[in-house]
Amino acid sequence: MNRPKWYRICAEYNKDPATGGSIGEVSLSVSDKVYCDSHTHSQHSHDGMEKVEDICAAAVRRGLAGIAITDHCDLYRGKSYCEGLKRRLFADIRRARDTFGDELAISAGIELGEPHQFLDLAAEITDDPELDFVIGSIHIMRGREDFYYVDYENVDLGAMYRQYYDELFELSECGFCDVIGHINYQIRYMDEKTRSRVDLSVYYPVLTEVLESAAKHGVGIEANTSGFPKGLDDTMPSFDVLGMFRSAGGEIVTSGSDAHTVGRVGERIPYAVGRIHEAGFEKFAFFKGRKPVFYDAS
Ligand SMILES: [Zn+2]
Ligand SMILES: [Zn+2]
16 A cells, blocks of 8 residues: 555544534544545446446545445355456456556455354355455344334344354354454444434443454454434544453454445545554554454554
């Protein structure tokens, strides 16, 4: 990754949505810091619409040094779906590298859905030399519907979270993921009323086991900023969980917007990196060739 120049970070992404004011130390509109967005979706995701080249152009405009395109690779959709998705995505990424490669590191990633539920297929899909980065995510737990569709007013939240952490533990040790995606992101789908009833700290003992397992297996987590447009005021997972991961021996944290639109590429990444640093990490990670490359978070 070249970085001989000053990187521009759009001031609009550093504003507090409530007041319009700047957030802490990331209020500079010009920075020489390296920032990377390690979680974005293109038109190759079932819920995406943007071209890879448009995502990369936005990343360059906003001064990001690196971007990972991590399209949804939902294993329940089967092998041919997942292989076809990778082929189309990787072809676009090769073309984007020809165009933007001098100023932007482009990581070929996937967001692998429920690998712990499909171990054989996960092994096949991730055995791919072109793959730079794998986010392992849980969107649908065993015997349940997608978190997006859950009726949070009527579901047994305690049972839901206990199962979630059990499955996250399996995910942490399945061996196919570089980082665990958006821990605790269900909160993004809850309305204010339901959200205010949820005290996730009661599950911290079991979540600590997940984080210890991830650290032991060399798996990272991400600071995901997609909750901000939904009214959350923190990353997913929250700041305290980032600190718990550090205490558990974790070393790898990526920063990702989870953008499904060009407009959100890079959103709040400086804020996320600031929180990663405050939580005790000197560096944040960006993946190339399934290996973390570390950059200063301070
Ligand atoms: Zn996801
Ligand atoms: Zn995503």
